Amino acid sequence: MANDGTDFTSLKTAVTLAKLATMKPLATTEVNKALIESALQKTPTGGNSKPFLWSWTDNKLEIRHDEKLAEHYLNRNSHTSWIALGCLLQSVEIAAAKQNWLSQVAVHGNAEATIEFKKLNSENQSNENYIQLLNRSTYRGPFKPSSMPVIATDSSQDQDQVVHIKTLNSKDLSAAFKGLLIMADTYLWLQTKATKAFFKEMRFFAERKEARGIRSKDLGVGIMDQIMLYCFSHVPWVLQWIVKTPILNLSFKKASLQNIQNSHFVLITSPSLDPKSLILAGRESLKVWLELEQKGYNVQPYSTASITLVDATAGVLPNDTKPAFRNLFTEKGPQIYREQFHLFAGEMPVWLLRVGKK
Ligand SMILES: Cc1cc2nc3c(=O)[nH]c(=O)nc-3n(C[C@H](O)[C@H](O)[C@H](O)COP(=O)(O)O)c2cc1C
Secondary structure (H helix, E strand, O other): OEEOOOOOHHHOOHHHHHHHHOOOOOOOOOOOHHHHHHHHHHOOOHHHOOOEEEEEEOOEEEEEEOHHHHOOOOOHHHHHHHHHHHHHHHHHHHHHHHOOEEEEEEEEOOOEEEEEEEEOOOOOOOOHHHHHHHHOOOOOOOOEOOOOOOOOOOOEEEOOEEEEEEEEOHHHOOHHHHHHHHHHHHHHHHOHHHHHHHHHHEEOOOOOOOOOOEEHHHOOOOHHHHHHHHHHHHOHHHHHHHHHOOOOOHHHHHHHHHHHOOOEEEEEEEOOOOHHHHHHHHHHHHHHHHHHHHOOOEEEEOHHHOHHHHHHHOOOOOOOOOHHHHHHHHHHHHHHHHHHHOOOOOOEEEEEEEEEEO
16 A cells, blocks of 8 residues: 555544544454554655655555655755654654554665564553543644753664754853844745755645645744735745845844744754764654644744754755855854753764744
């Protein structure tokens, strides 16, 4: 059975998904594929591009990475896809554990994997994480004041890979880190190709959440701002000009500041940026994401302020990167992160999550 990730009509609503969560495994000889596929469908992907396709042979699941679907100005060297694959493998593990199966993963190709399922003897089904997974979402609006969430920040090790989880209380944001976040926000508008990629992934005034791309109503801005963005999508250069021009750009700066206000941050770091490390970072990020939501917090990845640093370290920033951004992602950014999160020598930022209560 193949699935292109766009159509999942039998699982349209959270209610249906929640019903699935209470289903008993069908038989002990075959993994419940509907449960696994619900996890595949719900896993986050950069720009909601859903670049992973899958097929089954008995209890074996093949995950393929569609290069065309994954093609995005901000997915360089497939960095975003590797992190998303980590999220996906974690999601599958949770759905397998829910029915008392173990998922054994072999990663190969460009962000591709084979997953074999083995029935566990113990009766240790874990339902809570699965429900949490089905309810997970990205929140892009402003936050109210809240206390810093207490989460497990132990490092996680997988063979020779290791990732760390760092937290930052909203009260402790340095001026330099705020400056980095605000400037990284303008990246989408000041780099022509990034702006085009952003508008390509937007679905203005759309109803279906499951389809590829991001609905404008999920941007966390009001209807007037959505209409304004829709107009700018036809004349992106006007938007660039406004963002570049002092005074005219005040409302953009205000919106950036509003999003930072009351936000706590969680940073996933690694001493290495190879695919295995990015997968582990993705896995740990999803775990943290679910833990935070379980504690009543909302989460938004901040990739333009983090994965861009991964790209810079890997030397794959595109040729058209403006000097100010190149300097931010290559020189200033790593230094700011080191000071703000007290990183040890060689520890690199991978993925930044904005966290708070709405
Ligand atoms: C690697 C990766 C990078 C992402 N980067 C961002 C980001 O920079 N900003 C954002 O708002 N969401 C980001 N997301 C979240 C996706 O846009 C989101 O998961 C997707 O639109 C599906 O929506 P949902 O999470 O509400 O199900 C990212 C997700 C992944 C896996």
